[in-house]
Amino acid sequence: NFGSMDGDSPAAMRYTEARMKKITDEVMADIDKETIDWTLNFDDTIPEPTVLPTKIPLLLVNGASGIAVGMATNMAPHNLCEVVDACCAYIDNPEIECEELLQYVKGPDFPTGGLIYGYDGVREALLTGRGRVMMRARTEIEHTASGRECIVITEIPYMVNKAEMIKKIADLINDKKIEGISYINDESDRNGLRIIIILKQDAVASVVLNTLYKNTPLQTSFAVNNIALVKGRPMLLNLRELIRHFVEHRHDVVVRRTRFDLRKAEERLHIVQGLLIAQDNIDEIVHIIRSSQTPDAAKERMMERFGLSDLQSAAIIDMRLRALTGLERGKLDAEREELEKRIAYFREVLASRDEQMRVIREELIEMKEKYGDERRTEIIYASEEFNPEDFYADEDMVITMSHMGYIKRTPLAEYRTQHRGGVGVKGSATRDEDFIEHIYVASMHATMMFFTEKGRCYWLKVYDIPEGTRSSKGRAIQNLIQIEPDDKVRAYINCKRLNDPEYVNDNFIIMCTKDGTIKKTKLEAYSRPRQNGVNAIVIR
Incomplete structure (x- = not known):
């Protein structure tokens, strides 16, 4: 047990046993072919690889997190299919821009699924190596x-x-x-x-x-910080650089592997050629071996007689009698042909960078076909920060305003239908010299526009008006909008939506002053709320 999402701690080491998945073979593939450098472990008792010869871009696919002194790293996991497609695109065109790679790698893909809410942070993380990804259940x-x-x-x-x-x-x-x-x-x-x-x-x-x-x-963020060691130095890497370093590493592995395979094939071909010479001259070989005092003497005589090398003559001495049958002869001929073909292929790969890149590309596509799966994490591209309206149901509210400027909202449901003989309910408490001046019904998501004695206009969302019970007197309006102390609200308008272009251009506000000045303005002029209000009409 390696712990769980319920917070269970991992089992002690003595109870822990891991069976690797099949994909681990691909991460370790060719490790025995001198493809990577080895170093001694912390107490110089066993050699360990400095890096794995992985066929899979493990750092991008698996993610990583690490804390070091002054060097933290936090890399998100990504989808194998998407990363392989991006690597192939880079191999086809090494000049490709990081921006273009975003059409292959859409964003992180978390094993626990969920949603990525909003794309700006994802985009920033992929293009710069740092960014904040919002995750939702x-x-x-x-x-x-x-x-x-x-x-x-x-x-x-x-x-x-x-x-x-x-x-x-x-x-x-x-x-x-x-x-x-x-x-x-x-x-x-x-x-x-x-x-x-x-x-x-x-x-x-x-x-x-x-x-x-x-x-x-249920909503949390993942702070991406792609710091990785490049040739021993910590560097902040974007998507293109991560892919470039992986492809370069893979190129190094493929070249070293091919050199190793070529060397082994040439060594084997050398032995096979010696065995074939022995097959052709078997009677003489048997005579030399029988008439020699020691194996070393037999080797010396064979090397002189047939121009064999030390390795070839040693292989002939170790040869079994069954190798003299016709069937074994055919096998040796077939092996020689096969080795010659393989040697020609290895030399061709080593001679051309394009051929090496083709090998890398083919192996990547094979990984995608074997192990690729669908995205688990869905990306919701269009998202804003929390909209305050999301926290309030759009219910009807009764807004009361008193003569001295106290305001509150009360759910309309609190004013029940009154039957015969009812005595009514108290609508609001006021101070002795105060009285209710305005009563208005507006829905929770609506915007109230307040017009003052000095000709200014202020805005307030209904949900921003403090809720009060029927018996409370409410809050002073000066505490809610930045109205001057000697100014007073004279009129207000309830407007459902200020962000609809058609609506604000087809409706008007008409104001009339005490001395008879009248003015008509499109609602559009009042559709951009400002914290400290705007001049609505000049009062002479």
């Missing part, structure tokens, strides 16, 4: 048998501890930081992850979900 909204809405979480962000996440949500519910959740349960089993959050009867699922994203690890 994958959620669905379902209904229980009783008809209540519930949020079902099926994938959580990479490296998030599931047990801690559930505890955090439970704490927020207990502390009344998140409203609208009645029950949370972990139904995960060996078939997959499943966390169920059952909502209260009147809760709006999308509002609760956005609150969870903001306050819990």
